[in-house]
Structure formats: C-alpha cells, structure tokens
Amino acid sequence: MAKGASGRVAGKVAIVTGAAAGLGRAIALRLSEEGAALAIADIDAKGLAETERLIRQSGRPVQATVADVTEEAPVKDLFAAILAAHGHIDILVNDVGGGLSGRIWEAKVEDWDFVMRLNLRSAFLCTREATRHMRERRAGRIVNLSSGSREGTPWMAYYTGNSAYAAAKAAIHGFTRNVALEMAEYGVTANAVAPGPIETEKNRESFQALEGLEYGPTRATPLRRLGMPADIANAVLYLASDEANYITGTTLAVAGGR
Ligand SMILES: NC(=O)c1ccc[n+]([C@@H]2O[C@H](COP(=O)([O-])OP(=O)(O)OC[C@H]3O[C@@H](n4cnc5c(N)ncnc54)[C@H](O)[C@@H]3O)[C@@H](O)[C@H]2O)c1
Incomplete structure (x- = not known):
C-alpha cells in the first residue's frame, strides 16, 4: 500500500541501479511505496519498463533510464538527467552486481575482470557522481549491495567456486566504509546491505538445484529459509530513511543468521 506523503522516505529522490529485476526492482518498489520519487536505471530495457509500469500503476513518480552503469559517460548522463528533472538526489542504491568466475584453478581473466567491473566499477562511478552533488547539499544516503x-x-x-564475486563483495564493504568516512563531515551516510541467499525469479532454479547437497542454502542458513526480496528492500529502506541517521560505514547482514 503506497503511503505517499506520510511514507518513510517521503519527498526524497532515490536512484536505484539494476532495477529491472530481482532485488533492485523490489528495492525501487519499496522506496516508492514509502513516498520517494524514483529514478531507475538498468541495461535491460524490457525489465526496466516493467518496473516503471509497476511504480506508475501505484501513481508514484518514476524516471526510467536504460544505461550501462559500468561506463563513465552513461553514468554522468544519468545523474545529469535526474538533477535536471528533480534538482536534487537524496538516495543512491548501488544494486547492480553479480557475475560468475568459476573455480579458482579454471577462472578466466576476462571473467574476473567482468565481475570486478560489474560490482565495483558501477558502484564507484555512481557513488562518485552522487557524492559530488550530496557533498554540496550536505545531505544524502548511499546504500551498496554487498x-x-x-x-x-x-x-x-x-559447488561453483566464484572467488571473484567474493572478492568484489568484500571490496564493497571497504569501499562503503571509506566513502562513509570521507563523507561524514558533509552529513552523507554510506552503508551496505549484505544479502544471504535471496530467492528471485532468476536464481530460483539454481538454488533449488543446490538444496539437495550437504551445504545447500537452506540447510546452511540458521533461520532455515531462503530470504525474500522484501527482506532486502526493507533493510535498504531503513538505511535510506531518517531512522538510520546515526548509522554510517556499516555492512548490515540480512542473511538469516549466517
Ligand atoms: N539474489 C541474491 O541471493 C543475492 C545475494 C547476495 C547479494 N546479491 C546482490 O544483490 C544485487 C542484486 O541481485 P539480484 O539477484 O537481484 O541480481 P539480478 O541479476 O537479478 O539483477 C541485477 C540487475 O542488474 C542489471 N545489470 C547488469 N549489468 C548492468 C549494467 N552494466 N548496467 C546496468 N544494469 C545492469 C541486470 O539487467 C539486472 O536487472 C547484486 O549486487 C547481487 O550481487 C544478491
């Protein structure tokens, strides 16, 4: 149920990258329900149009931009367009991430580079643009996905390896913490959310395939269930809201006890 003016991020302008699917879509919808004007970006035009439709359906404002956020020029254009439309940006959620590099002894250099680029270059480029603006305004919230x-x-x-992804998501913690320290004097907070196994349309089958194994996701998670996108969206909403005023530089595990 959309709360509009009484919502927890009412009147804020929020950018969510990777909003065409999965957690990014859930985060965008949740922030929108709580009153934020949304700017959503993704490389997947079709999925992005669906997220845009879902937000519009609830009568909330949304600006959708198809963009590759691992590239400098589209990121600059994205932020310029949002500032032109709204005049300010309050919340940045760096959701874009993922990628596979396989077993360490077989990993290909191009897969390693791709994973670093997808998870880190995207967060770096978007955070740099956001902080240039937030620093001047002396306000803002940044939430990264570890x-x-x-x-x-x-x-x-x-069962699959993927050390590049582990390295990139550990780097998100260090990046977040450093940005938080740099931005503290400007009243800008930066935090990360570290999801455990969260079931989305895209990964449902791969999680199911792992469940029968000795260290399957549910068995290895103390709360004995996979997470839902709403679990992550609620944590991001909290860190983006005024309720988290005194929290910065932290990585919040939303992982069922792992
Ligand atoms: N789902 C999980 O279990 C889980 C667990 C831990 C962390 N995470 C992290 O949460 C975030 C979202 O995960 P998800 O499962 O929803 O992933 P997802 O793959 O379903 O969604 C990622 C979105 O990013 C978009 N994207 C990819 N490359 C892009 C680019 N260059 N520019 C712009 N958009 C691009 C994709 O089109 C997609 O819509 C990721 O950072 C992921 O690493 C997810």
Missing part, C-alpha cells in the same frame, strides 16, 4: 559471499559462501564456494 553479499554474504564477502566472507565466502559455502554452497557457492564448494
């Missing part, structure tokens, strides 16, 4: 994989995830490590 992962339980930042410390190695048993089912992923044992």
Whole structure:
C-alpha cells in the first residue's frame, strides 16, 4: 500500500541501479511505496519498463533510464538527467552486481575482470557522481549491495567456486566504509546491505538445484529459509530513511543468521 506523503522516505529522490529485476526492482518498489520519487536505471530495457509500469500503476513518480552503469559517460548522463528533472538526489542504491568466475584453478581473466567491473566499477562511478552533488547539499544516503559471499559462501564456494564475486563483495564493504568516512563531515551516510541467499525469479532454479547437497542454502542458513526480496528492500529502506541517521560505514547482514 503506497503511503505517499506520510511514507518513510517521503519527498526524497532515490536512484536505484539494476532495477529491472530481482532485488533492485523490489528495492525501487519499496522506496516508492514509502513516498520517494524514483529514478531507475538498468541495461535491460524490457525489465526496466516493467518496473516503471509497476511504480506508475501505484501513481508514484518514476524516471526510467536504460544505461550501462559500468561506463563513465552513461553514468554522468544519468545523474545529469535526474538533477535536471528533480534538482536534487537524496538516495543512491548501488544494486547492480553479480557475475560468475568459476573455480579458482579454471577462472578466466576476462571473467574476473567482468565481475570486478560489474560490482565495483558501477558502484564507484555512481557513488562518485552522487557524492559530488550530496557533498554540496550536505545531505544524502548511499546504500551498496554487498553479499554474504564477502566472507565466502559455502554452497557457492564448494559447488561453483566464484572467488571473484567474493572478492568484489568484500571490496564493497571497504569501499562503503571509506566513502562513509570521507563523507561524514558533509552529513552523507554510506552503508551496505549484505544479502544471504535471496530467492528471485532468476536464481530460483539454481538454488533449488543446490538444496539437495550437504551445504545447500537452506540447510546452511540458521533461520532455515531462503530470504525474500522484501527482506532486502526493507533493510535498504531503513538505511535510506531518517531512522538510520546515526548509522554510517556499516555492512548490515540480512542473511538469516549466517
Ligand atoms: N539474489 C541474491 O541471493 C543475492 C545475494 C547476495 C547479494 N546479491 C546482490 O544483490 C544485487 C542484486 O541481485 P539480484 O539477484 O537481484 O541480481 P539480478 O541479476 O537479478 O539483477 C541485477 C540487475 O542488474 C542489471 N545489470 C547488469 N549489468 C548492468 C549494467 N552494466 N548496467 C546496468 N544494469 C545492469 C541486470 O539487467 C539486472 O536487472 C547484486 O549486487 C547481487 O550481487 C544478491
């Protein structure tokens, strides 16, 4: 149920990258429900149009931009367009991420580079643009998506490898913490959310395939269930809202106890 003017981020302008699917879509919808004007970006035009439709359906404002946020020029254009439309940006959620590099002894250099680029270059480029503006305004919230994989995830490590992803998501923690320290004197907070195994349309089948194994996701999660996108969206909403005024530089695990 959209709360509009009485919502927890009412009157804020929020950018969510990777909003065409999965957690990014859930985060965008949740921030919108709580009163934020949304700017959503993704490389997937079709999925982005669906997120845009879902937000519009609730009568809330949304600006959708198809953009590759691992490239400098589209990121600059994206932020310029949002500032032209709204005059300010309050919240940045760096959701774009993912990628596979396989077992360490077989990993290809191009896969390693791709994973770093997708998870880190995107967060760097968007955060740089956002902080240039937020620093002047002396206000703003940045929320990055890390992962339980930042410390190695048993089912992923044992059965698929993917050390590049673990390294990138650990780097998100360090990046977040450093940005938080740099931006503290300007009243801008930066935090990360580290999801455990969260079921989305895209990964449902791969999680199911792992469940029968000794260290399957549910068995290795103390709360004994996969997370839902809403679990992550609620955590991001909290960190983006005024309720989290005194929290910065932290990575919040939303991982069922892992
Ligand atoms: N789902 C999980 O279990 C889980 C667990 C831990 C961390 N995470 C992290 O949460 C975030 C979202 O995960 P998800 O499962 O929803 O992923 P997803 O793959 O479903 O969504 C990622 C979105 O990013 C978009 N994207 C990819 N490359 C892009 C680019 N260059 N420019 C712009 N958009 C691009 C994709 O089109 C997609 O819509 C990621 O950072 C992921 O690493 C997810």
